[in-house]
Amino acid sequence: MRFLRDLIDLLLPEQCAGCGQEPVLLCDTCARPLRASARPVRAATAGIPPPWTVAAYEGPLRTILAAYKERGRTALAAPLGEALATAVQATLTGPSKGTAVPQKGAAVSPKGAAVPSKGASTAGDARLEDVQAGPVVVWVPSGRGAVRRRGHDPLRGLVEIAVRRLWAEGVPVSMMDALRQRGRVADQVGLTARQRAANVQGAVEARPCVAGRRVVLVDDVVTTGASLAEAARALRAAGAEVTATATIAATPRHRPW
Ligand SMILES: [Zn+2]
Numbered sequence: 001m002r003f004l005r006d007l008i009d010l011l012l013p014e015q016c017a018g019c020g021q022e023p024v025l026l027c028d029t030c031a032r033p034l035r036a037s038a039r040p041v042r043a044a045t046a047g048i049p050p051p052w053t054v055a056a057y058e059g060p061l062r063t064i065l066a067a068y069k070e071r072g073r074t075a076l077a078a079p080l081g082e083a084l085a086t087a088v089q090a091t092l093t094g095p096s097k098g099t100a101v102p103q104k105g106a107a108v109s110p111k112g113a114a115v116p117s118k119g120a121s122t123a124g125d126a127r128l129e130d131v132q133a134g135p136v137v138v139w140v141p142s143g144r145g146a147v148r149r150r151g152h153d154p155l156r157g158l159v160e161i162a163v164r165r166l167w168a169e170g171v172p173v174s175m176m177d178a179l180r181q182r183g184r185v186a187d188q189v190g191l192t193a194r195q196r197a198a199n200v201q202g203a204v205e206a207r208p209c210v211a212g213r214r215v216v217l218v219d220d221v222v223t224t225g226a227s228l229a230e231a232a233r234a235l236r237a238a239g240a241e242v243t244a245t246a247t248i249a250a251t252p253r254h255r256p257w
Helices: 002-011 030-033 062-071 074-093 126-131 144-150 154-168 193-200 226-237
Strands: 136-139 177-180 203-205 214-222 240-249
Touching: 030 062, 030 074, 062 074, 062 214, 062 240, 074 154, 074 214, 074 240, 136 154, 154 214, 177 226, 193 226, 203 226, 214 226, 226 240
Parallel strands: 136 214, 214 240
Antiparallel strands: 177 203
């Protein structure tokens, strides 16, 4: 089935990843929710600051995220990463207008400042030492099996784009590959809130390099908050301060609008 879908993607001209109706990566209608401003989600989640989020995880956005994560449409990293940048920035400087369309040249750093290059190992990257005092963006880790199956770590790719975007706007953040899944974790899909919390309990460990850092913890979607809460626990256990959380989207239970 997956093979068939991939084959269709390969053979047919590119169609909007959200609706499949227009011959573009993402049509205006499907891209619009990703360009909104960020807001804190409504439902409180124990153990984490309320996540800031941009869009509702429903309709075409579900298809768009699946196309990026599971079906290898890596070009979607740009609009998704921009939305994540909006949410992260809101946690640092308060809500701003939506990021709208990425500006030309936005990836150029101000005054030659170091920008993490795509694919660079940012943890311990000498070029990022200048921003050691600033907050660090850490993402909820995918299981090793999921990374192998997908052939990439999709969230990492989005964080890279978001951090580059923020650097371009003069926001002194960096990123750190600080979290690891400790072992096998069952897929969270289809589990209740309580089952999700139990499923991920103790599942994540943080690298010591995060000690003493202020962390903005990010994920693509907040569902029950269990994955974010477990990641926050691991970060605190390693001596980090989790100052904020941010996601691209929130499920209806959490939606702030
Ligand atoms: Zn569309």
